[in-house]
Amino acid sequence: MNPRAGTLIAAGALVAGTVAVLPASAEPRPEPAVRPLAPLVWTGCATPAYPRLQCATLRVPLDHAAPEGRTITLALTRVPHTAKVSQGPLVVNPGGPGGSGRTLAGYVAASLPAEVAAGYDVVGFDPRGVGGSEPALDCKPGHFAPVRPDSVPGGAEGEAAGVERARSFAAACGEKHGDVLPYIDTVSTARDLDAIRAALGAPRLNYLGYSYGTYLGAVYARLFPERVRRFALDSVVNPQGVWYEDNLAQDYAFDARHKDFMAWVARQDAAYGLGSDPAAVEAAWYRMREELRTKPAGGTVGPGELEDTFLPGGYYDGYWPRLAEAFSAYVNRQDGAPLARTYAAIAAADGADDNGYSVYTSVQCRDAAWPRDWGVWRKDNWDVHAKAPFSTWNNAWYNAPCAFWPVESLTPPDVTNAEVPPVLILQASDDAATPYEGAVALHRMVRGSSLVVEAGGGNHGVSLVGNDCVDGHLEAFLATGRVPRGAAGAEADAVCAALPEPKPAKAPQGRGSAADPRPEGATLHGLLGHAG
Numbered sequence: 307m308n309p310r311a312g313t314l315i316a317a318g319a320l321v322a323g324t325v326a327v328l329p330a331s332a333e334p335r336p337e338p339a340v341r342p343l344a345p346l347v348w349t350g351c352a353t354p355a356y357p358r359l360q361c362a363t364l365r366v367p368l369d370h371a372a373p374e375g376r377t378i379t380l381a382l383t384r385v386p387h388t389a390k391v392s393q394g395p396l397v398v399n400p401g402g403p404g405g406s407g408r409t410l411a412g413y414v415a416a417s418l419p420a421e422v423a424a425g426y427d428v429v430g431f432d433p434r435g436v437g438g439s440e441p442a443l444d445c446k447p448g449h450f451a452p453v454r455p456d457s458v459p460g461g462a463e464g465e466a467a468g469v470e471r472a473r474s475f476a477a478a479c480g481e482k483h484g485d486v487l488p489y490i491d492t493v494s495t496a497r498d499l500d501a502i503r504a505a506l507g508a509p510r511l512n513y514l515g516y517s518y519g520t521y522l523g524a525v526y527a528r529l530f531p532e533r534v535r536r537f538a539l540d541s542v543v544n545p546q547g548v549w550y551e552d553n554l555a556q557d558y559a560f561d562a563r564h565k566d567f568m569a570w571v572a573r574q575d576a577a578y579g580l581g582s583d584p585a586a587v588e589a590a591w592y593r594m595r596e597e598l599r600t601k602p603a604g605g606t607v608g609p610g611e612l613e614d615t616f617l618p619g620g621y622y623d624g625y626w627p628r629l630a631e632a633f634s635a636y637v638n639r640q641d642g643a644p645l646a647r648t649y650a651a652i653a654a655a656d657g658a659d660d661n662g663y664s665v666y667t668s669v670q671c672r673d674a675a676w677p678r679d680w681g682v683w684r685k686d687n688w689d690v691h692a693k694a695p696f697s698t699w700n701n702a703w704y705n706a707p708c709a710f711w712p713v714e715s716l717t718p719p720d721v722t723n724a725e726v727p728p729v730l731i732l733q734a735s736d737d738a739a740t741p742y743e744g745a746v747a748l749h750r751m752v753r754g755s756s757l758v759v760e761a762g763g764g765n766h767g768v769s770l771v772g773n774d775c776v777d778g779h780l781e782a783f784l785a786t787g788r789v790p791r792g793a794a795g796a797e798a799d800a801v802c803a804a805l806p807e808p809k810p811a812k813a814p815q816g817r818g819s820a821a822d823p824r825p826e827g828a829t830l831h832g833l834l835g836h837a838g
Contacts, residue, residue: 307546334441336416344806346505348384354413356386364505364795368489371601373594378486380498381438382410383430385423385620394423394535395472397499397692397786399433399539400834401517403492404665406658412470414514417459417770417830420537426512431502433495434486435665441486443664445479450655450663456599457638457700458691459793469680473704478634479664480712487713490668496526503533510535512784514532515543516834517740520731524721531725534556536787538780540732540769544744545751546696549670550677553688560701561694563620563738564763565586570623570807571630578634590637592695603636604646613700614653615645620738621699621766624827625652627811656737662835663704670712672719678711705751725751732776733753734763736802750752756789756799763804771827 344365351361362384365377377743387393388482396698398410410432413421432439459465471833499522503511512535515523520539527534551806568591569584580587595609602608615632619625628651631645683702691698706834729752733745742759749757758779761769769780782788792799805827 309786311588314453317415320425331410336606346382346402348386351383352411356385356409356416356502359412360384360386361408364502366501368486370494378434379440379794380502380797381432381435381837382502383411383441385411385428386429387425389424391425391692392427393784394510394512395429395503395506396426396429396512396514396536397429397502398513399515399519399522400517401515401520402662402666402835403433403522403669404436404662405518405833405835406432406662406681408432408438413833415769418784419781422781424480424782429502429506429507431498433665435490435661435668437658437661441483442484442661443479443486443490443668444657445482445662445664447474447657447660449660450614452606452611452649453602453655454610456609457609457703458695461697468703468706472703473710475667476707476710476712476798479668479707483664483668486667487672491666491672491716492522492525492669493673493716493719494671495522496529499526499532500530506524509533512536512576514538514769514780515540515590518543520722520740520748521545524706524723524752525719527723527726527729527752528719528721531723534726534729536727536730538730538732538769539748541737541740541766542731542733542745542748542784543740543836545718546747548674548718549705549708550674552744553701554686554777555743557687557690557696557698557701557741559696559738559741560617560620561696561698563736565698566736566764567616567619567623567629569624570626571633574630574640574810577632579629579638580634585791591633594636603642604649606644607642607649611649611653612645613697615649617697617708618836619830620781621834622828622831623765623808625810626829628652631811644783660743663765667705667707667711670705671715672713673716675715675754676705676708676711678709682815683709701800708727721748726752727787728798729755730780730783730789731757732760732769732780733757734765734768735759736762736764737766737768739766749797755792758790759798760802760804765827766836767830771805771830773805775800775804 348360348362348364352359362382364380367373368376368378397413400410411428412561413427423545435443506644510533513523521543523539524535568588571578571580572582572584572587575582595612598608598612617627628648632648635641635644687698687702731745731749735742760776768776790800
């Protein structure tokens with residue numbers, strides 16, 4: 307589910323095999339036994355944007371089934387409540403898996419109405435393996451360094467090279483982090499979440515999760531229903547498809563969203579000069595992609611990097627003006643510099659992305675079974691690519707290490723739930739990263755939940771980005787616990803209109819003229835991992 311679909315090409319002739327598999331029961335390295343959780347010690351770690359932010363660390367068992375064994379450290383942040391009466395902690399998670407949540411606490415506290423935020427200790431955390439938590443995973447630094455081979459396999463040799471690359475990444479994870487990989491998974495993270503609750507001294511938990519964070523919240527609610535207070539889940543993972551099927555569903559949805567972008571560019575022909583026919587604009591994009599195979603823009607943007615650059619636009623349409631300007635400059639002026647700058651600004655991977663990807667693969671490959679026969683991947687992805695070519699193979703390579711993962715997969719928990727208070731579900735109808743069907747599925751699985759739909763919206767993450775209708779439902783829920791209720795038989799309990807589509811940037815043509823890489827609303831999407 308990670309937007310950094312910088313995937314390497316090639317897939318291959320091969321198949322399962324030569325990576326040694328660590329059994330799920332692999333013993334961790336022994337460390338001194340831990341006693342009951344010590345009180346959290348909060349210290350100031352203010353930033354200019356979030357001057358009230360505080361930081362702490364929490365030691366939790368590596369293996370929650372062996373609480374006296376080895377421990378790991380979670381990095382936490384909070385913005386403390388100011389109201390006389392506290393609603394308790396509101397823990398926030400940006401998704402991923404592999405996303406850092408420490409800054410998100412400041413963002414959420416600042417974005418909620420002051421009277422709502424005042425009642426909560428808004429708490430963020432880096433999940434196990436991520437960022438400031440220790441140990442932090444980094445299986446293979448530089449895995450996404452440009453220029454990668456074309457993500458669409460051009461033949462058996464290229465496919466085999468891609469398979470070897472994926473197998474190499476999986477093997478590197480096993481060699482560097484084999485002692486912790488059996489414990490990097492969603493259920494373990496959910497148990498960490500409960501350890502955070504306990505350390506905060508709260509009998510019940512409030513929670514706001516985006517993207518993968520919705521699945522984490524659903525798993526927590528299944529494990530600890532009596533400890534759920536107010537849970538809001540924004541942009542919902544389909545719990546019935548984790549993770550192989552969900553990723554195939556993404557491929558169709560991202561292709562459809564890319565076509566939405568092409569249609570928007572066509573409507574803005576006066577600004578970008580790429581024509582008024584969406585099909586012709588899309589054909590020009592694929593011609594650009596083909597040209598970049600032999601001559602990468604700026605020496606850094608080949609076909610795979612081009613897909614990486616345009617994928618953030620599938621998560622958030624605020625990037626469309628910048629992407630359209632770079633597209634136009636390449637096609638109309640044969641100028642690849644704006645494209646290279648845009649790649650560097652919103653798509654190029656850095657050390658944090660290497661860490662995020664390492665955790666992403668570790669969680670998804672461990673959480674659920676993936677095909678171990680590469681022939682299954684090959685057939686499925688060519689079948690999908692034939693209908694949805696934009697990013698299918700890019701996404702396939704992003705997940706391909708799971709075909710060779712050195713740790714056995716778990717069985718995902720059934721998150722069906724009839725024991726929790728009302729859960730608020732927020733979802734855009736045209737979200738590509740977590741398609742609408744996932745929200746409907748979870749709504750049906752969690753009795754008493756309420757579904758708020760942003761009709762016609764295509765962004766991933768719909769709350770706290772300026773939609774007053776959506777935000778009103780979230781704010782009322784956090785303030786009072788009330789959720790909207792629709793008519794009997796209605797799929798959604800409330801429907802909000804989508805935000806207006808973006809307008810072309812008002813900037814002169816030429817060097818440095820690309821649209822602001824931080825358009826309104828981009829802050830949250832950066833925190834969710836949809837831009838550099």
